[in-house]
Amino acid sequence: MILQWYSLNKRDLPWRRTSDPYKIWLSEVMLQQTQVETVIPYYEKWINHYPTIKSVALENIDNLLKIWEGLGYYSRCRNFHEAIKDIFYNHKGVIPKQIEDFKSLKGVGVYISGAVMSIAFDQTHIAVDGNQSRIIARVLGVKNQTSRNLKRINNYLTKLVKEGNPSEINQALMDMGSNICKSNKVICVDCPFHFSCKAFQSGHPLSYPKKILPKTIPTKTIAAALVSHGDNIFITKRPLKGLLGGLWELPNIELVNGEIPEDLLKIKLADQFGLTIKVGHKLGMINHTFTHFKMNVLLYNCQAKDQPLSKNTEKWVSFSDLNQYAFSKANHKLFKLVELRND
């Protein structure tokens, strides 16, 4: 039933035109919490630049992040790079076919290990993502994400993939989840499961599984500095771990309780970078929302006395050379602010 549905409704996606486990793995990494349409151009660009495991292993993280720029969740890129290097240097460049070995690689968790082993190697493993858990929760009439219910869902899926063709079954469930059994919209009449689906029988399929109520997120206010010296501006690289790890940015500081941005910038930039600056007028303000906080960023035009460099995580670059570095979306909004003023 489900395979018949898949043969009629299968999406034609770039990573479905290959059997290369490296490419299938890359697609799974990019698709984490990210929509298919968003991923496609990033996937194509990455594969064009890095068609093989070796090409990734020999590349440096800055250039990989430049390809990843704008896709978000940047630790995925770094973890993938680490895993690929691990394979190149410690596994003779061959992706492990034992799921335990594969799952021990950085950034490879329960879902991706099952997905790659089943899709690329036809192994009998489940690949429980948001789609699969939602669909089966509805089939079983499960509302709460208790550990008992998660086991029931896993058992149901395990039985399903054991009936044959785990690769197609796993991908079919993903397409069902994105087409007919979405979080806030269902087309039950088109679903191969609907005769036995408890959520469908209840008449309220959307109430399965129960939604988790979102918590309110804080708003931060940040002052950023466009520090110029001649034709160059000052940028700095964020630490590899944590938020936007490894990306470049304009120097900035959070305003905690009514501090005066001009004063704080002058002190902090001297402190952190040895920069002696004159803070000029405000260039504008941008808003940006992350998963767990919002921020308002005030941008100030600043002039530096000279161009000191104390670390390799600091650079003076011309405005036209900024595109060689990976920046977060918020920084691009700041750059746009500057361009608009110069027009």
Added chain:
DNA sequence: TAGTCGTGGGG
């Protein structure tokens, strides 16, 4: 285990 970690599309 609950927080952390981005961004863009669509209602």
Added chain:
DNA sequence: TCCCCAAGACT
């Protein structure tokens, strides 16, 4: 404009 959501992993 705001809010939910989209093929999770790590700590």
